[in-house]
Amino acid sequence: MKPVRMKDIARDLGVSVITVSKALRDHSDISAATRARVLKRVKELNYKPNYAARALVTGRSNMIGLVVPDLVHSFYSEIGNGLGGVLRKAGYNLVISSSEEDQEIESQVIDQLIARRVDCLVIASSNWTAAALKRVIEANIPFVLIDRRVPGIDANFVGGDDELIGVIATEHLIEVGCKTIAHIGGAKITPARGRLEGYKKTLAKHRLALGPEYIVTHDMLDESAHEVGYESAMSLLKLNPRPDGIFCFSDPLAIGTMRAILDAGLRVPEDVALVGCGNLHYDVFLRIPLTSVDQQSFAIGERAATLAIAMIDAESQSGPKPKPRSILLQPKLIIRESTYRKIHA
Amino acid sequence: MKPVRMKDIARDLGVSVITVSKALRDHSDISAATRARVLKRVKELNYKPNYAARALVTGRSNMIGLVVPDLVHSFYSEIGNGLGGVLRKAGYNLVISSSEEDQEIESQVIDQLIARRVDCLVIASSNWTAAALKRVIEANIPFVLIDRRVPGIDANFVGGDDELIGVIATEHLIEVGCKTIAHIGGAKITPARGRLEGYKKTLAKHRLALGPEYIVTHDMLDESAHEVGYESAMSLLKLNPRPDGIFCFSDPLAIGTMRAILDAGLRVPEDVALVGCGNLHYDVFLRIPLTSVDQQSFAIGERAATLAIAMIDAESQSGPKPKPRSILLQPKLIIRESTYRKIHA
DNA sequence: TTGAAAGCGTTACCAG
DNA sequence: CTGGTAACGCTTTCAA
Secondary structure, eight states, rough: OOOOOOOHHHHHHSSOHHHHHHTTTTOOOSSSSHHHHHHHHHHHOOOOOHHHHHHHHSOOOOEEEESSSSSSHHHHHHHHHHHHHHHHHHHHHEEEEEOOOOOHHHHHHHHHHHTTTTTTEEEEEESSSSHHHHHHHHTTTTTTEESSOOOOOOOOOEEOOOHHHHEEEEHHHHHHHOSSSEEEOOOSHHHHHHHHHHHHHHHHHHHHOOOOOGEEOOOOOOOGGGEEEEEEEETTTTTOOOOEEEEEESSHHHHHHHHHHTTTTTTTTTTTTEEESSEEEEEGGGOOOOEEEOOOOOHHHHHHEEEEEEEHHHSOOOOOOOOOOOOEEEOOOOOGGOOOOOOOO | OOOOHHHHHHHTTTOOHHHHHHTTTOOOOSOOHHHHHHHHHHHHOOOOOOOHHHHHHSOOOOOOEHHHHHHHHHHHHHHHHHHHHHHHHHEEEEEEEEETTTOOOOOOHHHHHHTTTOOOEEEOOSSOOOHHHHHHHHHTOOOEEEEOOOTTEEEEEEOOOOOHHHHHHHHHHHHHOOOSSSEOOOSSSSHHHHHHHHHHHHHTTEEEEEEEEGGEEOOOOGGHHHHHHHHHHHHHTTTOOOOOOOEEHHHHHHHHHHHHHHHHTTOOOTTOEEESSSOOTTTTSSSSOEEEEEOOOOHHHHHHHHHHHHHHHHHHSSSOOOOOOOEEEEOOOEEOOOOOOOOOO
């Protein structure tokens, strides 16, 4: 039982395949009567156009590829949701691949998506070798980077204002009276560097700068962030003077940190105040509700989708390519109990 | 700058396109020397096969469609992860669509995926009208249902043993001394019914059956589960006698319930013990760590992928279709503080 | 307003 | 072992 083809409809109606094709795509030069007949038969036979055939001739697949390091981390699934909604309404399908934060796998899935001739790639890459990106550029496929930039590549980007995130978090800790503020972060990825930068600048501005032992960085899977946070915090708490505030790169890190503080017999926020980043939806239900910097992940997805569609459209017009744009979403501090402290000032 | 085609490679090497095609697919009747030359040139030119063209002629797209009600809920993203890993290794791509728990959207995305000629559909449907499924069957596309069954449809299924989940959760509450056990659940979806059934049977077995006012059910988006749990729990807590144990259909529901109990000035687990379902990774970090029944969501994804691939292979062999299988994963109780109680027995 | 011819990049079938 | 021919289902271009 083969799928219905345009040919079948054309035969039934005594018209040509071309007529059917045009009627289906609302081409102007088709009589209303013919179109109606076609549409009627289409419905009767439950005809579905074959996208592969269409893609072959038009050169457009109507698919967008999304590559993320980790599907399970809600930050990325929210991005996926934002993307998916916009794309669905625009008639695109979303092909999602997880790189599992592994460079090898990332290359492999990107190659796959190139072979699929996706119309645009949306990529949150971690260990980014320019090599993988180069293949995308060579394949002449437009792409949008999200969340993480690639040093040396001037590409379209949608993400958070990471330095500002670092500033906001650190300023807040200072405001609630912290004097010895530590940071637990990522290592190589650009958001980690931006947030660290914001943290450092803010400390410097307030003349609170500390030795490097108050900064712990690791590259990690989000899955293991809890444990990394726990271990990192444990070592930070042994320092003298002990930190009275900790700014964590992500909420999962902050959750591990919180557990370490409590296990060490200290109180949050009285002894150590804590700020995370991501504003995950369960933050409010934690042992101690977590103050966090919201990154607007859903909006990142939406904006990336809009940008992707714009790039595809620009591609089909043979005009000059628009310059790459950087869209930075404004971070917003969400204050919860983990930083409710008397202001010592 | 057009993508490289087999034709280009054939021309460069002075062989035919067919030879290239065969060499690329490890066809037996090609000399090692020729294959080596082809592969070398393929690498040099960074050739990527055009999957659309291949799909057109083979009738197989090497894509699998996944339809879930909500990408953000970690239950589904874990399923997606399990699926994605297995499929990637088998050379398939995953096209993911969220139905946003909306029947209209669900139909629409399923139609899209049919038009894409995905080789198999993996579907977790909520408001399932047989109609949507019928189109899949008519299109002759194999499919696997996950998590939620469709009444009246004898299809391949991978999910949890929901009645057993209800039994395990309720037995546990009884064991820790609860006498008045309420249930907050879903309404129409089959897992909700199964868990409710297990709950009821267990109460009956222990002669603890209660009036229907101790059971609250709602169909809901996972996004709103927190609030639904909160409201439902608030009303349950006004009953006389007051419940001393609550079994919630999902962890998000349980989190809302926990908040309601605490807001009502009661203690967990001393006044009300609480069991959820899903064993989400943050359960352990909640205000009161949550006892939960693990559903093995990652495994559900893996098994669904394996099944999907098996169905596709079976399809290509013209043998008789294997009978639909039901794969039920064993639930496992994870005990945490929300049910640590003295045993009153 | 309609249609005929050509072709998109690939693979299947069958000859050489 | 190699290759020609046809076909997959659709759209584009141009002519009627």
